[in-house]
Amino acid sequence: MNKSKYVMHALIADLARSVSQEICFNLDDSWKGGFIHEHTKLGSAKIRHSAFSCHRYDISKRFEVYNEMKSLRTFLALPISSSPENYFYHLSGKVLTELVHKLRRLRVLSLAGYSLVDLPSSICALKHLRYLNLSYTAITRLPKSLSELFNLQTLNLHGCSELVELPSDIGNLINLHYLDISDTNSLQEMPLQISKLTYLRLLPKFIVGQGNGLGIKELMKLPHLQGQLWIIGLQNVVNVRDAELSGLHEKLGLDELALEWIDNFQVSRNGGE
Incomplete structure (x- = not known):
């Protein structure tokens, strides 16, 4: 697939850094020789947005500077590899625990590409x-407490091949607009409360449950879906009327x-339009 690319002139890049330096922080620029420059520490209280490149092994010492960034809104990990699914980066569990404890004002949190299990x-x-x-x-499972993030609008789980289930109380995320569960092949069922996410615009996969599981007619309660939709498990639809609904x-x-x-545990038909 062809993608447009451009190169920013060095002068423009320097200007952007100069204008945003009080509120934006790039860990890669500031981490020199294993320590953070003192001027970065002094101005950390004003910083709102931060990004950094993932390392093969990221330890807690690298992130100590964030301890003073009480007003941080954006914490953005940037995988170096263009194919992060083929290259996991390792993050010390201590880092995430401390971030959650100290960065209570975060609006954006990206940990894409890290080998997080939970x-x-x-x-x-x-x-x-x-x-x-x-x-x-x-990640294999999300904690039940995730359903208490009532302001969450986007939850990106794309490519989480080990994910086996979603929180049963996911319906509490009443403001969720985008739930990306594409390429989550270990996910075999969906919680009943998915149908409570009435503002959803992106739900690339819908798994029809067996028996008392999630029925296909629950899609009726998601009127704003856009883009692609892959409905799996149509063999579980017992009543044709449910499909119509x-x-x-x-x-x-x-x-x-x-x-x-x-059919007989083998995919017998796969169609699209």
Whole structure:
């Protein structure tokens, strides 16, 4: 796939840094020789946004400077590899625990590409969080307390191949607009409360449950879906009327629909339009 690229002139880059230096902080620029420059520490209280490149092994010492950034709004990890799914970065568990404890004003938290297996239950302390990116991590389950992030608008779990379940109380995330669970092949079912996320615009995958599991007609309660939708487990639809009640024909924002059902544990048909 061809993507547009551009190179910023060095003078423009320097100007951008000069204008934003009081509120923006690049850890890569400031971390020299294993320590943070003193002028960075003195101005840390004013910093609102920060980004950094992931290291193969990131230890807590590298992030000590964030202890004083009480007003930080953005904490953005940038994987170096262009294919993060093929290259995990390791983050000390102590780092995340301390971040949650001290950076209570975060709006944006991205840990994409780190080999995280779980999140601390204290993640619920980030009451102002709007955007959480855990794509291409090794996360298996999300803590139940995640459902207390009532202001969360985007939850990115793309490429989390080890993810086996979503929080049962996910319906509490009433402001969630984007839930990316594409390329989560270990996820075999979805919580019933998905249908409570009535503001959802992005839900690339919907898994129809068995028996009392999530029914296809619950899609009727998600009228704002856009883009792509892949419906898996159509063999679990017992009543044809339920499929009609899903209201797929009314979701005008969808531009791609894929259907999949399994017969004798083998995929017998996979169609899209």
